[in-house]
Amino acid sequence: MTDFVPMTARLVAKTAEGDRLDTLHLKLNSDQPFGFEFGQFNMLAIPGIGEIPISIMGWQDDCLLHTVRGVGRVSDAMLALPEGSTLGLRGPFGNGWPLARFEGRDLVFITAGLGCAPVVAAINHAVTHRNRYRRIVILQGVKHHQDLLWQAKYDAWRDMGDCQVLLAASEEQKRKYHWRLGMVTELLAFAEFDPSHCAVMICGPEIMMLSAIPYLKQRQVADGDIYLSMERNFQCGQGLCGHCQLGPYFVCRDGPVFCYPDVKPWLGVKGF
């Protein structure tokens, strides 16, 4: 854990995932153990360019995996770094998914948009520790099918026992095998899980969360079994800089993963 001054990490490999989207494999130069939860994030820094929050996508071969999309000055610069470069890293920050608490339950993952890393990380974990959880249901929405990242992973998950993968494309004209046309929330009608014994993890735009929740209520999922990964402007990761204040919370410190009833009054309110 490093609070204010970054530790160094070496960019040992980059995996191209899509248009302006790479997964960075970062090896920490310190020998200290790096404990983290999926759903937490790190602040990645390039001196003289800046620092950005990137959620932890996974841990593989002693490397932290961070999937970075080029959407601004710092993330663009990060994608341009050659392998072997050094980066700064502070973290991990925030609260992740309480996956241990979900053991023995059905897991429902709902995500929309390009590569929702916090959820993919949690799915990977559940799949790796398959016997700890019951049924796994994965609902993913994108605009066009080619937007789906980690296609191979979804194919592999679909072929696993007791695992349902439902995909929706909202802006396609023609249906494709394994795909439905429409919004991800419409997939909920086809999701097979035990509402009285499940945990739902949602990541994506708040408008999607707001439209998913009534469907879940119809299925009689308890509010307290719904978890959301929230997105705000994080500049410090420590609850100090103020940008991510939401009601009684600083999202970077008290989230980004929240139990739905805790953020219910503030969810989707324009301007917060």
Add this chain to the structure above:
Amino acid sequence: MPSRPGYSSTVAMDKVYLPRGSLGELYQALVDEGYEVIGPQEQQDAIVFAPLSGIEQLPWGRQEFTAPGQYRLDNASEQRAFHWNTGPQSFKPWLFKPQQVMWLGQETDDGIVFKAPVSDAKPRAFIGVRSCDIAALYLQDQHFMHGPHPDPWYSEQRRQLCIVAVNCSRAADTCFCVSTGDGPEATYGYDLLLDELDDGYLVQAKGERGNRILATLPTQGATPLQQRHAEEQLARAARQSRQMPDADTLKSLVEHLSDEQWLRIAERCLACGNCTSVCPTCFCSKQEAEQDLVSGEHQQVRVWDSCFSEQHGHIAGKNIRGEVSQRYRQWVLHKLATWQDQYQRSGCVGCGRCISWCPAAIDLVEEVNLMLGSRHD
């Protein structure tokens, strides 16, 4: 004793008297204790806290006149050092600095090396601090020191602070500390506390350090008359025309999310961020990267930010607070309502700076009372 509901003085009987001619000895005692002494002085037509070379630098005989959108210094009727109430800044900039280097990243042959900046914290004594600003200091302590990630720069300076507070002897037009419960009398958070009289000071010490300093001063017993004068001027300072609603009432602001008054305020608000700059409790900051292409030593710098700035609500490609009305609402709802969930009290200490320094003369207290439909005057 004259008093008004909601305010009662606790002027203690253990105050001693320091003649005006001996104020310099208080200054010297602080210097002898190893402090850099910071005190109020007049600079560029305002009272500011700056290093003090002697008590002659204090703003003798000067006071401010404030009103919504106005702050003006003029000669006071009395030749006192502390006849003013507030300047544009509390001592916040000395602890939570407008610019703070967070880390340095040096490019070397072996890659990048990160290191912490050298701290410039040192023992500092502040003279002339008011009760509202002490309340603000305690709020900033909660935010910067008592969370899960204590800010090292704030904490290091905070631990080396000596505070010589002054009870207010009058109230500016924009003061409303009585209604927030934060003044005009300082009751905690100081080492020494002064009541300024025409010819000298009543002095009270708290704690080991304050008592040690007090023991070196040529004080005398305070007469009952002196004590009565101190009580009378405190009561005078407690007569304030503005009243912020109480904390529980303020919580109900969250029920006014779609009040049209936010839009009416936004028609006047310039979103300049002056209010958040002068607010002694505002703590937002943003980070900026500074390159040094010659030395290869780059800095990550934290600078004050404001929830009125365009970038404050920016997340990759979208702005969650594009409208000025949303930003004003963000400031007010956080400061007055949800702040209470985070810090167990409202974030407003009644100093009135946001009212005087608003170029559009927006009066926070008036707007809040209007919105809550409760006039307290």
